[in-house]
Amino acid sequence: MHNVEIEASDSIELLADFGNISPRRTQSENQRFRRASLLVAAIISVAKHDISGATVDRICAQAGASRGLLGHYFDSKEDLLLSALSYWFQQALAIKQGIARHPDWSAREKLRKISHASFEPPLYDWHIAAAWQAFTNASRYNTAYAEPIRTAGRDTQALVAPLFDEVAKDLGTRVDAKSAATGLYILDDGLWNSLATGKDGLTPEMACNHCDAYINGCLSNAIGSDA
Amino acid sequence: MHNVEIEASDSIELLADFGNISPRRTQSENQRFRRASLLVAAIISVAKHDISGATVDRICAQAGASRGLLGHYFDSKEDLLLSALSYWFQQALAIKQGIARHPDWSAREKLRKISHASFEPPLYDWHIAAAWQAFTNASRYNTAYAEPIRTAGRDTQALVAPLFDEVAKDLGTRVDAKSAATGLYILDDGLWNSLATGKDGLTPEMACNHCDAYINGCLSNAIGSDA
DNA sequence: ATAATTATGATGACTGTCCAATATTTTGAA
DNA sequence: TTCAAAATATTGGACAGTCATCATAATTAT
Numbered sequence: 001m002h003n004v005e006i007e008a009s010d011s012i013e014l015l016a017d018f019g020n021i022s023p024r025r026t027q028s029e030n031q032r033f034r035r036a037s038l039l040v041a042a043i044i045s046v047a048k049h050d051i052s053g054a055t056v057d058r059i060c061a062q063a064g065a066s067r068g069l070l071g072h073y074f075d076s077k078e079d080l081l082l083s084a085l086s087y088w089f090q091q092a093l094a095i096k097q098g099i100a101r102h103p104d105w106s107a108r109e110k111l112r113k114i115s116h117a118s119f120e121p122p123l124y125d126w127h128i129a130a131a132w133q134a135f136t137n138a139s140r141y142n143t144a145y146a147e148p149i150r151t152a153g154r155d156t157q158a159l160v161a162p163l164f165d166e167v168a169k170d171l172g173t174r175v176d177a178k179s180a181a182t183g184l185y186i187l188d189d190g191l192w193n194s195l196a197t198g199k200d201g202l203t204p205e206m207a208c209n210h211c212d213a214y215i216n217g218c219l220s221n222a223i224g225s226d227a
Numbered sequence: 228m229h230n231v232e233i234e235a236s237d238s239i240e241l242l243a244d245f246g247n248i249s250p251r252r253t254q255s256e257n258q259r260f261r262r263a264s265l266l267v268a269a270i271i272s273v274a275k276h277d278i279s280g281a282t283v284d285r286i287c288a289q290a291g292a293s294r295g296l297l298g299h300y301f302d303s304k305e306d307l308l309l310s311a312l313s314y315w316f317q318q319a320l321a322i323k324q325g326i327a328r329h330p331d332w333s334a335r336e337k338l339r340k341i342s343h344a345s346f347e348p349p350l351y352d353w354h355i356a357a358a359w360q361a362f363t364n365a366s367r368y369n370t371a372y373a374e375p376i377r378t379a380g381r382d383t384q385a386l387v388a389p390l391f392d393e394v395a396k397d398l399g400t401r402v403d404a405k406s407a408a409t410g411l412y413i414l415d416d417g418l419w420n421s422l423a424t425g426k427d428g429l430t431p432e433m434a435c436n437h438c439d440a441y442i443n444g445c446l447s448n449a450i451g452s453d454a
Numbered sequence: 455a456t457a458a459t460t461a462t463g464a465t466g467a468c469t470g471t472c473c474a475a476t477a478t479t480t481t482g483a484a
Numbered sequence: 485t486t487c488a489a490a491a492t493a494t495t496g497g498a499c500a501g502t503c504a505t506c507a508t509a510a511t512t513a514t
Contacts, residue, residue: 026479026480027478027479027480027491027492027493030479030493031493034493047367048367048368049368050279050364050365050367050368052277052279052280053279053368055468055469055470056469056470056471057468057469057470065494065495066494066495066496067470067471067495067496068471068472068473068494068495068496069493069494069495070470070471071470071471071472072492072493072494076470076471077470077471130367133363133364133367134364134367136360136420136424136426137277137360137361137364137424138277139424139426140274140275140277140357140360140361140423140424141275141276141277141280146424146426149424149426150426153426153427157427179433179436179437179440180440182427182429182437183414183437183440183441185427186414186417186418186420186421186427186429186437187410187413187414187417188417189417189420189421190413190414190415190416190417190418190420191413191417193363193413193416193417193420194413194416196367197363197364197366197367197373197376199363199366199373199376199377199380200380200384200409200412200413202409202413206406209406210406210409210410210413213406213407213410213444213445214410214441214444216444217440217441217443217444217445217447218440218444220444220447257459257513258459261459282502282503282504283503283504283505284502284503292460292461293460293461293462294461294462294504295460295461295462295505295506296459296460296461297504298504298505298506299458299459299460303504303505304504304505
């Protein structure tokens with residue numbers, strides 16, 4: 001019998017919601033539990049072993065299910081991976097949109113908080129950063145991944161650019177808001193990659209500091225003040 | 228283990244030159260041609276199909292050789308890939324060190340030129356950016372790739388940090404040079420990834436502008452001038 | 455000639471999907 | 485409520501395909 005509950009050490013934030021559900025109560029509860037288990041297991045497997053190494057065997061073992069079950073809940077392995085990818089995009093965007101909509105914070109505060117959100121729970125988790133890196137890498141040759149990644153970038157930048165404009169107006173300086181938003185997004189990407197691989201000894205706190213420095217740098221620089 | 232002994236002139240953009248070299252003149256010329264062809268073909272295959280998709284078949288077809296030839300010139304496929312990775316690291320570092328050592332340029336000019344070098348020929352090429360992304364991604368689970376990537380980062384940052392110090396001294400401002408160097412390196416990484424995937428519609432010229440903006444931002448910001 | 459180089463077939467390991475068998479839950483009629 | 489039939493969930497073996505490596509054969513340079 002394989003009713004293994006997913007261990008807390010491997011659980012991503014989402015699973016906190018599903019950890020309480022006993023694997024077999026009603027069928028509909030069970031369906032939810034299985035699908036969530038597989039989605040989380042897919043992220044973890046991709047993080048640990050890359051997409052090509054995230055075999056059906058490994059994903060299902062991680063989810064506490066047998067090989068054949070994957071086909072029962074998803075059309076294919078690709079379908080599962082794509083679903084997992086899309087799920088986390090929506091999650092991340094929703095959190096950032098929530099910050100942008102908050103009535104009590106200044107534009108500058110929102111900018112800070114949004115950029116920090118990428119490096120703090122519940123949005124940040126090593127597995128997610130690593131999986132994001134893997135999917136981004138795979139988007140070079142697998143067009144199925146390229147599209148959601150593209151729209152995620154566009155949506156995030158569309159959220160951030162107006163904030164740069166607003167802050168610049170407040171401060172009386174000018175910024176190329178679109179370029180600043182793109183730069184911040186790309187820096188974010190680099191920071192996530194660095195955290196995923198551990199190649200620069202970075203910590204999430206340091207990543208936040210780099211975001212702050214970038215934002216400050218954009219805002220203290222008048223346009224065209226080269227040299 | 229086979230060591231890489233390709234001359235500096237054998238860069239990927241000069242693949243056309245290999246075409247001019249008659250594959251079979253003397254045996255020693257031929258050896259060099261074959262090894263270089265395989266190294267370049269490995270980079271191209273990894274860029275196009277990722278590491279797991281860079282099969283012996285594809286690499287050898289790309290190099291215009293038969294499957295069995297790989298084993299003749301390299302211990303294994305892994306050996307070839309690692310050799311290709313190391314080769315391009317040495318190449319990149321050598322170019323940047325050359326800029327840093329130039330007697331006629333100011334520290335600020337060197338900083339600019341070094342950061343731009345990542346996005347201009349001969350160092351920049353889509354295949355190299357894409358392969359770098361693939362190797363960095365793979366370094367998460369393949370320790371063989373992690374080590375050269377780590378040292379590449381350390382070496383580059385060690386080259387750049389003193390330049391930040393020097394410029395700050397010239398300008399009379401202060402910078403956390405180490406942090407600025409790390410940030411620039413990580414931004415570089417993000418920019419390469421963006422160029423490799425094409426996800427943000429970035430061009431190499433725009434990447435250079437982002438580097439400039441980052442450098443200007445670092446230098447116009449006194450330490451601790453948060454607000 | 456003969457040693458180095460190049461090409462190809464064979465082998466065993468691994469993969470995702472399919473499918474038939476088994477177990478469990480749900481349904482609904484008595 | 486009870487209980488058999490239907491629906492659903494789960495398992496693990498079979499299968500066809502792909503891969504890197506190795507052994508061997510064919511080709512070429514010296």
